[in-house]
Amino acid sequence: xxxxxxxxxxxxxxxxxxxxAELAPYESDALxxxxxxPLAVVLPERKEEVVxxxxxxxxxxxxxxxxxxxxxxxxxxxxxxxxxxxxxxxxNRILRLDPKARIAIVExxxxxxxxxxxxxxxxxxxxxxxxxxxxxxxxxxxxFNSGGAHCLKHGMTANHVLGLEIVTPTGEVxxxxxxxxxxxxPDLHGFFVGTEGLLGVALEITLRLLPRPEAYHTLLAAYDxxxxxxxxxxxxxxxxxxxxxxxxxDRLSIEAAEKAVRAGYPxxxxxxxxxxxxxxxxxxxxxxxxxxxxxxSGASEVRIAxxxxxxxxxxxxxxxxxxxxxxxxxxxxxxxGVVPRSKLGEALREIxxxxxxYALRVANVFHAGDGNLHPLVLYDGKRxxxxxxxxxxxxxxxxxxxxxxxxxxxxxxxxVEKKAYMPEMFAREDLLAMERVKAALDPKGLAxxxxxxxxxxxxxx
Amino acid sequence: MxxxxxTTLEEVQEAVLAHPRLRVRGGGTKPALSxxxxxxxxxxxxxxRGLLEYQPEEFVFTALAGTPLGEIEEALGVHGQYLPFDPPxxxxxxxxxxxxAAGLSGPMRHRFGxxxxxxxxxxxxxxxxxxxxxxxxxVKNAAGFPFHRLMVGSLGAFGVVVELSFKVFPRPRATRTxxxxxxxxxxxxxALEKIRLLPLDLLALDLLPPAxxxxxxxxxxxxxxxxxxxxxxxxxxGEVLEEDEGHWRGVRDLSFLEGSPIWAKVPAGLDxxxxxESLPLGPRRYLDGGEVLYAGLEAEGLRALRAAxxxxxxxxxxxxxxxxxxxxxxxLDVKKALDPLGRFPLGWGHAA
Ligand SMILES: Cc1cc2nc3c(=O)[nH]c(=O)nc-3n(C[C@H](O)[C@H](O)[C@@H](O)COP(=O)(O)OP(=O)(O)OC[C@H]3O[C@@H](n4cnc5c(N)ncnc54)[C@H](O)[C@@H]3O)c2cc1C
Ligand SMILES: Cc1cc2nc3c(=O)[nH]c(=O)nc-3n(C[C@H](O)[C@H](O)[C@H](O)COP(=O)(O)OP(=O)(O)OC[C@H]3O[C@@H](n4cnc5c(N)ncnc54)[C@H](O)[C@@H]3O)c2cc1C
Numbered sequence: 001x002x003x004x005x006x007x008x009x010x011x012x013x014x015x016x017x018x019x020x021a022e023l024a025p026y027e028s029d030a031l032x033x034x035x036x037x038p039l040a041v042v043l044p045e046r047k048e049e050v051v052x053x054x055x056x057x058x059x060x061x062x063x064x065x066x067x068x069x070x071x072x073x074x075x076x077x078x079x080x081x082x083x084x085x086x087x088x089x090x091x092n093r094i095l096r097l098d099p100k101a102r103i104a105i106v107e108x109x110x111x112x113x114x115x116x117x118x119x120x121x122x123x124x125x126x127x128x129x130x131x132x133x134x135x136x137x138x139x140x141x142x143x144f145n146s147g148g149a150h151c152l153k154h155g156m157t158a159n160h161v162l163g164l165e166i167v168t169p170t171g172e173v174x175x176x177x178x179x180x181x182x183x184x185x186p187d188l189h190g191f192f193v194g195t196e197g198l199l200g201v202a203l204e205i206t207l208r209l210l211p212r213p214e215a216y217h218t219l220l221a222a223y224d225x226x227x228x229x230x231x232x233x234x235x236x237x238x239x240x241x242x243x244x245x246x247x248x249x250d251r252l253s254i255e256a257a258e259k260a261v262r263a264g265y266p267x268x269x270x271x272x273x274x275x276x277x278x279x280x281x282x283x284x285x286x287x288x289x290x291x292x293x294x295x296x297s298g299a300s301e302v303r304i305a306x307x308x309x310x311x312x313x314x315x316x317x318x319x320x321x322x323x324x325x326x327x328x329x330x331x332x333x334x335x336x337g338v339v340p341r342s343k344l345g346e347a348l349r350e351i352x353x354x355x356x357x358y359a360l361r362v363a364n365v366f367h368a369g370d371g372n373l374h375p376l377v378l379y380d381g382k383r384x385x386x387x388x389x390x391x392x393x394x395x396x397x398x399x400x401x402x403x404x405x406x407x408x409x410x411x412x413x414x415x416v417e418k419k420a421y422m423p424e425m426f427a428r429e430d431l432l433a434m435e436r437v438k439a440a441l442d443p444k445g446l447a448x449x450x451x452x453x454x455x456x457x458x459x460x461x
Numbered sequence: 462m463x464x465x466x467x468t469t470l471e472e473v474q475e476a477v478l479a480h481p482r483l484r485v486r487g488g489g490t491k492p493a494l495s496x497x498x499x500x501x502x503x504x505x506x507x508x509x510r511g512l513l514e515y516q517p518e519e520f521v522f523t524a525l526a527g528t529p530l531g532e533i534e535e536a537l538g539v540h541g542q543y544l545p546f547d548p549p550x551x552x553x554x555x556x557x558x559x560x561x562a563a564g565l566s567g568p569m570r571h572r573f574g575x576x577x578x579x580x581x582x583x584x585x586x587x588x589x590x591x592x593x594x595x596x597x598x599x600v601k602n603a604a605g606f607p608f609h610r611l612m613v614g615s616l617g618a619f620g621v622v623v624e625l626s627f628k629v630f631p632r633p634r635a636t637r638t639x640x641x642x643x644x645x646x647x648x649x650x651x652a653l654e655k656i657r658l659l660p661l662d663l664l665a666l667d668l669l670p671p672a673x674x675x676x677x678x679x680x681x682x683x684x685x686x687x688x689x690x691x692x693x694x695x696x697x698x699g700e701v702l703e704e705d706e707g708h709w710r711g712v713r714d715l716s717f718l719e720g721s722p723i724w725a726k727v728p729a730g731l732d733x734x735x736x737x738e739s740l741p742l743g744p745r746r747y748l749d750g751g752e753v754l755y756a757g758l759e760a761e762g763l764r765a766l767r768a769a770x771x772x773x774x775x776x777x778x779x780x781x782x783x784x785x786x787x788x789x790x791x792x793l794d795v796k797k798a799l800d801p802l803g804r805f806p807l808g809w810g811h812a813a
Contacts, residue, residue, distance in 0.1 A: 100654055100731055123658050145603045156601065158610060159578045166791070174791045180730045182753035184774040185787055186618060186807075187564065187577050190610035191795070194603050200791075214660040237518050240541055240631040278662050278680075281688055285681035338599045340519050370601040371519075407602040414604055426594065426605055433593040434606045436798040441791065452605070 003060045004040060007084070010052050015043040026085045029070040029077040031417055033333070033387060038065075038079035045090045047107070047165070047203040053086060054201060055171035063449040066201045068109060068137030073334045074415030076144060076196055080449045086201065088139050094118055095204065102209045103162060103179055108139025108202045112146075115207060124209040127154040130411065131319050142202050145194035147411035149245040149318070152369035153277075154210070156411065158193040163206035166192060168199065169442035179206055196413050197448040199441050213244070213277035217287045218311045221299035222268035226250050226364070229270035230344045232297035233368045236274060237341065239293050241286055244277035246369035252328065253321045253365040253376070260324035263317030266301045272368070273318055275311075321365040322376070329361070329378035331387070333394050336412040337401030341371040350400055351375050358393040360386075372410035373401070399424055414452045422454045464503035470584075470592065473621055476504055478590040483804050485617045487527060487559025490550040491776040493724075494563055494616055506558055509623060512536055514598070521581065523598055523626040526558030533557060543632040545573040547665075549755075552714040558622045563776065564614025565726065567713035568665040568677070571749040576613055579628045583609040585620035588800030598626045611795070614774075616783065618807035619799045633679025636664060637689050638708065641699035643672040646738060650751070652696060654731055657750045661692065665709065668747040670738055675702075677709065717744050721757025723778035727771060729754040740765040783807070 001009070008016045017023060018040045027035045039062070044050045057064045063083035070077050079085050091107035094115065098104070099122035104115050112133040115126040129148035130136055136146065142164070147156040154160075163177035177189030192199060223229040229248045236243065249257065249271045257263055265271055274294075276286045294302055305311035317324075325332055339347045348364065351373075355362040363376040375397055379390035398408050402424045409418060422431060434453055438445070464486065467473045477483060480502040486495040487506050497503045506527035515522035517540035524533060530544070530551040537543055547567030548560045555565075561583075566575035573579075582596030585608070595608025612622055643649040649672040656666060656676070665677035676692060676699075678685050693699055702708055711717070718724045721743045729737060731751050742765075745756035756762070758778075766773050767784055775782035787793075787807060796808050 099658060102657060123660070145607070147601060147603075151601060153573070155574065155578050156603070158607065159574055168791055168794075170790075172790045174789045176791065178728065180728045180752055181570075181749060182564075182566070182575065182726070182728045184564070184614065184726065184728060184772050185783060186615040186792065187610050187613040188792060188795075190577050190613060191607055193610070194607045198606075211658055211660040234518060237520070240634075242631055279660065279684070279688055281684035282662065282680045285684045338597075338601050340516070340521075340599055342516065342518050367601070371599055372601045406599045407597045408604045410599075410601040411603050418604075422605065425597075427592075429591050430594045430605070433587065433591065433595075433608070433799065437606060437795055440794040440798040 003056070003062055006056055007040065007042060007053065010056065011042055011044065011049060017041040017043070026067065026070070026079060026087065029072040029075060031073050031075045031415070033381070034075045034078050034416060036079045036081055038085045039082050041085040041087055043087050043090055047091070050086060050201055050203055051167045051171065051173055054167050054169065057084065057446055058169065058171050058444065061444050061446070063446045065448050066139060066143070066197045068140035069111070069135045071132045071136045072140065072144065072415060073336070073412045074409070074417040076413050076415040076451060078416055083449065088137065099124060101179060104207045104209055106138055106205050106207065108205060109137050112136055112138060112141055119209050120212070123212050125212045126160065126207055127210050128157045128160055131322060138205050138207070139202050142193050142205055143195070143197045144411065144413040149247055149367060151367065152246060153242055153244045158190055160208050161189055161193050161205060162208050164189045164192055164202055165204035166200040166202050169444070169447040173203070177206070181208065196415065196452050198438055198452055200447060215278065215280040215283040216311060217276040217283050218305040218314050219274045219290065219294065220265070220303040220314050221272045221294050221297070222266040222301040223270045223272065223298070224268070224300055226270045226348050227345045228298055229272040230348065230368065232272055232294060232299065233344065234342065235293045235297050236290065239289055241276070241289060243274050243369060245273065245275040247273040247318050248364070248366055248368040249318060249321060250364040252361065252363035253325060256324035256328050256363065257317035257321050259327055261316050261320045263313055265317055268300060273314060318365070325363050325376045325378070328363070329380065331379050331381045333377040333379070333390050334412065335373065335375045335377065335394050335397050336409045337373050337398055337406060338410040339371045339373065339401050339404045339406040343404040344368065344371060347373060347400060347404055351397055354393055354396050358389055360390055360393055367410070370410060371406065395421065416451055419452055419454045462502055464505040466505045466508045468508035470586070470623055473504070473509070473586045473623055474590040474592065477586050477588065477621065477804060481802065481804060484806065485558070485562070485621050487556030490553045490555040491559060491563050493775040493777050493779050493782040495559065504621060506556065513624070517542060520600055520629050521598060521626060522629060523624060524557055525624055526556065526622045528557050530555050530557060530560060537629055541632050542629045544579065544627065545630045546570045546576045546579050547713055548576065549713045549715055552710065557625050561612055561622060561625060562615055562617050563774070568667055568709060568748045571666050572662065572664045573630065577610060580609050580613060580625065581628055582626040583612050583622055584624040585612065585622045587620040588802055588804045593620070596626065600628050616807060617805050618796060620805065633664065635682040635685045636677060636679040636705050637685050638702040638705050639676045639689060639692055639699045640702055641674045641696045643674065646671045648672060649674060650731060650734060653751050665748070666750045667712070668751055670745060670747070677705070712746065715755055717746055718755065718757040723758040723760070723763055724776040725756050725758055725763065726774045726776065727754040727756060727766065733771070736769060737771065740769060
């Protein structure tokens with residue numbers, strides 16, 4: 001029996017897709033500039049099926065890519081030539097939500113937002129809140145160590161995963177971590193988070209839940225320049241405050257968000273959103289300090305959310321910014337570099353200069369508190385050469401972030417998109433150590449082959 | 462053999478290549494972990510110390526692994542910042558590297574998380590003498606394999622950590638502590654369960670068996686005063702501790718374990734506490750809303766933990782500090798990749 005026949009025997013009921021039309025939706029993720037036709041797409045419904053499929057792949061040497069909702073912006077869930085896609089959306093059950101232990105145990109295909117929704121009646125939430133939270137899955141979040149606006153205070157996905165059950169590329173099922181906040185021995189689950197599916201497939205994920213903050217104080221400030229907004233962020237930090245979130249949008253992204261969702265934002269070169277969260281007395285005291293700081297920062301207009309509805313209105317534009325920018329341009333590339341906070345101004349100025357040099361528009365919307373930039377490079381894929389120019393510009397931006405002491409990615413991962421830039425950030429020895437770990441766990445190189453690790457690392461010195 | 466005491470990265474590399482088996486020692490505050498076994502050379506990292514980079518506005522610092530925590534805390538304190546995971550044994554000379562390798566956090570981990578949540582990047586020398594960097598020096602980073610998180614609790618199994626970058630936070634301006642005596646363990650556990658679900662933003666929430674809770678608040682002085690009153694209302698009273706800072710310094714230096722021959726860290730959790738309380742353990746305290754237990758034991762207590770199948774890490778006073786032993790393929794494969802000859806602890810016949 002050949003590989004495909006065995007696969008079909010493992011997953012009955014039409015859950016192995018091989019027809020052209022069925023495969024098409026899986027050819028790319030949210031980075032649509034890259035496309036690959038997989039050999040087949042399989043739709044497991046139970047973890048035992050995933051394990052059997054992985055073992056079959058191992059036996060036949062067939063590469064596989066796990067896929068959640070395919071919202072990766074870096075080509076992380078792009079299929080591998082001749083390989084299969086393990087589409088995990090049907091594994092979408094919350095297996096246990098235990099308010100006493102403050103944990104949720106979920107299948108990998110559970111959508112991020114659903115955990116917080118299910119936890120809400122107990123006064124709990126799942127903290128990492130990527131803008132894609134209504135669609136992206138926890139399996140994808142785990143693979144990419146995804147973050148969101150509220151990462152400054154609460155950290156990223158890795159900080160909220162307590163345990164994992166995974167199947168390694170050779171088909172071994174192991175439990176890493178546990179159900180508690182403290183363990184003994186190496187933090188292997190912490191290590192798995194962020195390895196982009198190269199070391200195995202997450203079958204079950206144990207998440208920590210936090211009490212929902214008692215009070216929020218959300219402020220929107222308008223500035224005449226992007227630097228002005230950036231400087232305000234530094235002032236907030238220097239004042240000793242620790243906001244839950246600090247986000248900046250530039251003129252282009254404000255316009256896009258306005259067109260898309262009519263958030264009612266003021267006209268400005270830049271908007272700063274600062275959100276405080278915590279017990280009401282503490283938030284009240286912090287708010288006073290914050291207002292003093294913002295007053296001195298030269299904001300042209302300041303709005304404060306007086307109700308949950310007004311708070312949601314402020315966030316609506318920000319959360320919609322990526323998709324809204326799609327209205328300004330037929331195509332765009334989202335970058336995700338990080339710079340030290342004090343270098344934000346310099347980074348933004350340089351990005352503007354590069355945009356002019358490449359004759360492309362760049363919209364900026366970013367997690368200012370973390371120094372995590374999201375420059376959106378707008379281009380028109382139908383115009384010859386424009387994608388290449390956009391990619392070259394995006395590459396310059398990545399180099400810039402590394403040069404300023406930052407990182408290639410804050411939350412979107414390396415995928416296929418940024419792997420060529422890994423040697424800018426890591427020395428050859430660092431990359432070879434990653435290769436060795438990959439090779440030890442995946443001797444046939446089947447799990448998400450061709451992602452993250454640059455080809456240069458293999459080349460002899 | 463006298464300990465090797467490298468003062469440069471190159472000397473660490475040389476030491477690793479020259480010795481088939483090594484045991485790293487930071488400050489030596491967790492002797493069960495840092496004392497050499499038969500045939501192991503001791504690599505004393507106290508010569509690799511110092512703060513390399515610190516920009517308060519970035520909430521980030523980078524330091525050499527042998528730096529005593531006390532030194533770090535002093536530098537951070539000048540700018541009103543602190544290590545929110547509240548590392549234990551600072552007073553006894555624990556180092557940054559030893560704290561990460563042992564995976565230890567103190568009572569204030571309750572507020573924002575443990576050592577694993579604040580480590581951003583590392584440089585380490587692997588079992589082949591190669592220098593490897595993982596993570597970065599910015600508060601957010603998702604590039605490459607996160608070797609830094611692998612080092613947390615690793616007990617030195619994958620390499621000698623030489624340099625670490627951490628995230629820090631502004632220190633609360635004022636702190637107060639409420640101590641409440643409950644009628645019984647059941648009552649105390651009931652209260653813990655309730656409090657854990659409330660958005661109280663406590664810095665610390667400790668259970669001193671059988672039935673005492675200690676709750677620490679931090680923030681703006683006026684807000685702390687008001688929240689303290691609310692907390693009293695919620696718990697039906699309690700005593701406000703006279704001195705706050707000194708009390709908690711004692712807790713995180715594990716002074717309640719003084720006099721016990723064996724010191725252990727035990728992952729707990731509300732559901733497991735009744736079981737733990739039925740075992741013959743010595744002086745002890747549950748931190749972080751009952752999530753972790755630090756206990757002083759006699760040999761009998763350790764046997765009881767093992768018999769009950771409860772995992773533990775011994776910091777002091779026992780031969781085999783880690784239970785259960787790590788055996789699965791994922792761990793061994795990573796170990797094989799980074800320490801193929803088994804120079805470092807864990808695996809290939811080592812106890813820990
Ligand atoms: C209360 C108390 C008082 C003590 N008083 C003294 C005293 O006065 N004099 C004395 O000599 N000893 C004393 N000791 C013992 C001594 O402090 C310990 O032997 C010492 O190990 C503490 O260092 P550390 O806390 O940084 O971590 P360590 O205990 O050194 O190390 C913990 C673990 O981390 C590993 N590790 C440490 N650093 C690294 C690194 N950079 N990379 C990889 N792995 C690493 C170790 O191998 C070990 O597994 C005392 C101990 C205690 C508990
Ligand atoms: C509009 C928009 C906004 C976004 N905003 C954010 C944001 O704010 N923050 C942020 O961090 N990201 C953001 N993203 C990126 C993306 O949503 C995240 O990376 C998300 O975690 C991907 O989840 P997914 O389920 O779509 O995964 P996919 O795209 O399907 O897969 C992503 C990666 O995870 C791997 N993977 C999936 N499931 C598993 C599993 N079970 N085991 C092992 N590996 C697995 C895949 O192989 C792939 O490498 C955004 C994307 C879009 C389109």
